[in-house]
Every structure is written in structure tokens, then in C-alpha cells.
Amino acid sequence: MKNKSLKEILVPAIMLFVIATICTALLAGTNLLTEDRIDELEIQAAMAAKTAVFADATNFSDEKTVDVNGETYTYYEAQGEKGNITGYVFSVTVKSYGGDLSAMVGISAETDKITGVEITSINDTPGLGMKVNTENFLSQYIERTGIIGVNKNEKTDTEIQAVSGATISSKAVTDAVNQSFSAYESIKAGGNNG
Amino acid sequence: MAENKCSLRKEFTKGLLRENPVLRLVLGTCPTLATSTSMVNAIGMGIAATLVLVCSNIVISALRKVIPDKVRIPAYVVIIASFVTIVQMIVKAFVPALDAALGVYLPLIVVNCIILGRAEAFANKNPVIASAVDGLGMGIGFTAALFCMATIREFLGNGSLFAEAQDLLGVFGDNVLGGFNGITILNTPMTIFILPAGGFFVFGVLIALSNKIGDKKKLPKAELHGCESCPLASTCSKVVSEREDKKI
Amino acid sequence: MTATQLFSVLLTAILTENFVLCKFLGICPFLGVSKKVNTAMGMSVAVIFVMLISTAVTYPINTLLVAKHLEYLQTIIFILVIAALVQLVEIVLKKYIKSLYNSLGIYLPLITTNCAVLGVVLLNLEEGYSFGISMINTLGAGIGFMVAMLIFAGVRSRLETADIPEFLKGLPSTLIAASLTSVSFLGFSGVVDGIFGS
Numbered sequence: 313m314k315n316k317s318l319k320e321i322l323v324p325a326i327m328l329f330v331i332a333t334i335c336t337a338l339l340a341g342t343n344l345l346t347e348d349r350i351d352e353l354e355i356q357a358a359m360a361a362k363t364a365v366f367a368d369a370t371n372f373s374d375e376k377t378v379d380v381n382g383e384t385y386t387y388y389e390a391q392g393e394k395g396n397i398t399g400y401v402f403s404v405t406v407k408s409y410g411g412d413l414s415a416m417v418g419i420s421a422e423t424d425k426i427t428g429v430e431i432t433s434i435n436d437t438p439g440l441g442m443k444v445n446t447e448n449f450l451s452q453y454i455e456r457t458g459i460i461g462v463n464k465n466e467k468t469d470t471e472i473q474a475v476s477g478a479t480i481s482s483k484a485v486t487d488a489v490n491q492s493f494s495a496y497e498s499i500k501a502g503g504n505n506g
Numbered sequence: 507m508a509e510n511k512c513s514l515r516k517e518f519t520k521g522l523l524r525e526n527p528v529l530r531l532v533l534g535t536c537p538t539l540a541t542s543t544s545m546v547n548a549i550g551m552g553i554a555a556t557l558v559l560v561c562s563n564i565v566i567s568a569l570r571k572v573i574p575d576k577v578r579i580p581a582y583v584v585i586i587a588s589f590v591t592i593v594q595m596i597v598k599a600f601v602p603a604l605d606a607a608l609g610v611y612l613p614l615i616v617v618n619c620i621i622l623g624r625a626e627a628f629a630n631k632n633p634v635i636a637s638a639v640d641g642l643g644m645g646i647g648f649t650a651a652l653f654c655m656a657t658i659r660e661f662l663g664n665g666s667l668f669a670e671a672q673d674l675l676g677v678f679g680d681n682v683l684g685g686f687n688g689i690t691i692l693n694t695p696m697t698i699f700i701l702p703a704g705g706f707f708v709f710g711v712l713i714a715l716s717n718k719i720g721d722k723k724k725l726p727k728a729e730l731h732g733c734e735s736c737p738l739a740s741t742c743s744k745v746v747s748e749r750e751d752k753k754i
Numbered sequence: 755m756t757a758t759q760l761f762s763v764l765l766t767a768i769l770t771e772n773f774v775l776c777k778f779l780g781i782c783p784f785l786g787v788s789k790k791v792n793t794a795m796g797m798s799v800a801v802i803f804v805m806l807i808s809t810a811v812t813y814p815i816n817t818l819l820v821a822k823h824l825e826y827l828q829t830i831i832f833i834l835v836i837a838a839l840v841q842l843v844e845i846v847l848k849k850y851i852k853s854l855y856n857s858l859g860i861y862l863p864l865i866t867t868n869c870a871v872l873g874v875v876l877l878n879l880e881e882g883y884s885f886g887i888s889m890i891n892t893l894g895a896g897i898g899f900m901v902a903m904l905i906f907a908g909v910r911s912r913l914e915t916a917d918i919p920e921f922l923k924g925l926p927s928t929l930i931a932a933s934l935t936s937v938s939f940l941g942f943s944g945v946v947d948g949i950f951g952s
Contacts, residue, residue, distance in 0.1 A: 335587075339592065353599070
């Protein structure tokens, strides 16, 4: 009688174990087949995001960090053909209307000017806040330098024009750019060694 | 043989209309609401869920005599989770844009009640071919309902049809169909329809429509029966205790 | 992490990114168990409880998986661990704390395959939160679920007595009511940032 109850517990347990083992083996197999491709795609995507904001680089350094006013910023060094640093790409996350907004900002080390801004993740209202994620809006930042302001009505020398109905989101993107710029200045002041 | 074919056809078509998992059985509501913001997402989600559904139905049906009854639910969950992960890896490797668009809802196929529900209600009692056909029918029914909702929501809420179609078409190479990437029809869309609120609203209207059509065919109304519709009902002490309450 | 930041994460999870009304996770219990306020309450507390222990347990497991490069086993291991954990808690409650079991325990098995629980675990990992913030975010998600459940239970009790056109009776009217409840949560966008403004 006791043997039987032991069997009643053991048989299902062993079966479950066998099924789980086979499933894990199958997964490991699929992983082996797709792993390289997924890694390659991820590297490509990361590269594409950086080149989008800093086109004239042949290579980017690994992730580095810098502390400014108690905040830690992540950045990458853009390298020219000889491996010299031609600029920086910052990855910044700020608070926007609908939660976090992440952006990549490229700044040239030669001219101190912004080379491009790209939004990597945004959670704002579709149709309104989301409108900041357009070429039209983001191209306003290119070639600017120093701290940038936001103007609701028009574009000026020191201000960009906010997307109508999306002032908070526009301010959030500007905030990301300004934070990147202060991080850039702190790297520069630190002797350009990163 | 003729009868066999006939019954297979019945298994297939029931998932499309009479027992449509979304509009009649009201299962899998979370992915339906969450991924129906664009037609491309809906098709992607539908194909991924159908793949998992067919594969898990086949395997569970093939193993139905081997899996001990006591551990059948964990065994099903393991099998379904494996297929979900496999589909996830394939999507990541070949359609990365879709993986980014569906995000967390792709691995969450594992807790989609349609899949566990079909395993428990059909695949563990029927032969392999019938289970595969059942899974395919249910999967296509799910995709169709999702597509229907997404068409309404994308058209009204974003003013477009098939926006970002290259996300999916990219699998077949660059510039398939002449680089077709959707068309924009309305210039000032009603954004509310792609917001969560619009999802609930469109779903409610579709259920009302499906009830109206079902009425004519004397089908019962689509209704959530509390926990009774949950595939885990038989193992759940809440449902059991509720049933006992009713008896008393 | 300052206290303001913690509060900001918590409030964002409860209001702006409400699990049910903005992320569509946990819709089944939201529509199915919200008829009465007391069942809605019991279900919500059970969900918060399961979410918290799931996050607490899966976080170290994930660290281990990442270290061994076995990330692809995440889904399968998480769902099994959560299921086993829930069963265990149910057995313990049933045996030792009978009163708690009667009010909470009966909901536990139902939550095993609830997408809100696996969802919060996966979202925490996706966001790369640390253990502490994961727990705060999970707590926020759970409270958000409870808030949505309770508000909606109130709305539904009104709906029961309302005179609704025949074709909208039942599920359609429930869904449209959910849609209106969701609209009210749209108003919270920007509020959290406004309170803790940067």
C-alpha cells in the first residue's frame, strides 16, 4: 500500500521532470540557432541609433559614465578614422508627460555644436506628445550650442519652437538636450580624457 | 471518411464565428485590447499566438495519454511557455521591429487564456489532427477579431491603414510591395481611439454587434461568467466553493 | 534614490501607468470579479500579495539566469516559480491561518495565470530596475490594480440598476463603462511630474 502511494507521487513527478527537460533542451537548441543573429541585430540597432545623431564617426567607444551635479550620465565617445575623439553621444532619460522619455544626443567636440537628437523611447499621448518624435521638431536642435530654451510661438536664436499642444513633451526633449550639454561641458573641463 | 472531413471542417470553422475566442467566449482580452492599436501589431500578435496555439495543441494532444492527470496543468504550462519562448526568439531574430512594438505582450502569450483553455477543453481529449485544426481555427478567429478591432482603431485613431507595414514585410526582404508602408487617410484623427479608453469602447461595441448577430442564430450572449470561464476553474478552490454555495 | 524619486515611481505606477486601465494587464479579473466591492477588495489584496512575493523571488533568480547566460529560460522558469509559490502560500494559509485563507486564499490559484503578475515581473526586468525600485513599482502596480477594481466595482453597482438599451446589456455596457473610467485616468498624465516637478 505504501509502495503504491509512493508510485503515485513519483510517476507524475518524473513525467513532469522529463517534459521540462525536453522543453529546456528544445529552447537551448533554438537559442543556439538564433543567438548570433539576435546579438548582431542588437549591435546593429545600437550602432544605428548612435550614427543617427552623430554621422561622421567610424566607431563608437564602449559605454562610459560621467557625474554632473550628482546625476550620472551615460555616454559614448565618437571616434574618427585615427581613433581620435571627434564627439560624444549621450543617452539621457528625463521625465515627460506620460512617464520616462529616453533620447540620444550627439555633440561634436570640434565645434561644440549639437549634431543630432533622436528619441529612443517615449510613452506620451499619441497624436500630441508623440509629435515631438518627428524629424521636423528634432531637427531644430541641430547646429545649436549652449543652453536652449523653449518658445511656444516661434523659433529664435536661443529657443526652439514647441510642438503645439505638447509643451511638456517639448520641454522634456529640450531638458534632455540641455542635460547632455552640461555633461559634455563637464567632460571637456575634465581634460577631454573621458 | 467523408464524415471525418466534415467534422474537421466543423472544428475549424467554429473558432472563426460560432465560438470565436474573443468575441463569443471573451477570452484573451488583455492582448486583444493592448495590441490592437495598429493593424500591423494585430497581425503580428495574431500570427504569434496562432503559432503557439497550433504547436501546443499538437504536442499536448500527442502526449495526452502520457501526461499524468495530476500534473497536467503544470505540464501544459511548461509546454506552452516553451513554444512562446521559441516564437519570441524567432521574432527577435527575424522581425525585430515587431518585437519592439509588442514588447512585454509577446512573452505574455504564455498566460493567454485561449491557449491554456484550448489545451484543457479540447487538445487533451481529442486526436492530434483534430487538435491542430481546432488550434488553427481558434488562432485565425483570434487574429480576425484582433484585426477587425485594429482596423477600426487605427483608422479612427491614427487616420491610417497598415501604417509601418514594412515592420512585418521586412521579413521577405527590403522594399517588398514597392516599399508599401501604409496609407494615411484622415489628417485629423480622433486620437482617443488608439488610447486605452478607445480600446475598451471599440471592444464593447464589437461585442454588442456580435451579440446582435448571435441573437438571430439563437446563440447565447457573450458574457464573462466570473471565474467559471477561466481554464483553471477545475483546480481553483474559489470556483469550487462558489459551486458548493450554490448547491446549499 | 531619494524619497521623492521613490514616491514618483510609486505614483506613476498607480496613476499614470495604471496596470489595468492604461496597460491592459489583468483585464480578466477586472471585468470578471468586479461585481461586488468586497470580492473586488479580496481579489486586489491577493493580487498585491502575489505580485510582491513574485517580484521578490524572481529578482534573484533572474540575476542568476543572467549570470549563466540563460535569459531565454526567463518566461518558463518565472511562470513555474510563481505557480509553485502560490500553491505553497495557499497550503500554508489553509493550514495555519484559516481566517486569512478564507478571505484571501480562495483567490490565490486564480492569480497564477493572471497576466498582471507575470507582466509586472517582466516589466521590472525590462526597465532594469534595482531590487528596491522593483518592489516599489510592483507595490504601485498592485495598488493601481486595486484602485481600478474598487472604482469600477462602484461604477458597476450603479450600472446594475440603470436602464440600458437591450443590445448593450451585459458585457458591452461593462466595457463602455470601463472605457469611461479609463478616460478619467487620462487626466492623471503629467500630474506626477507636476507634483515632483524637476
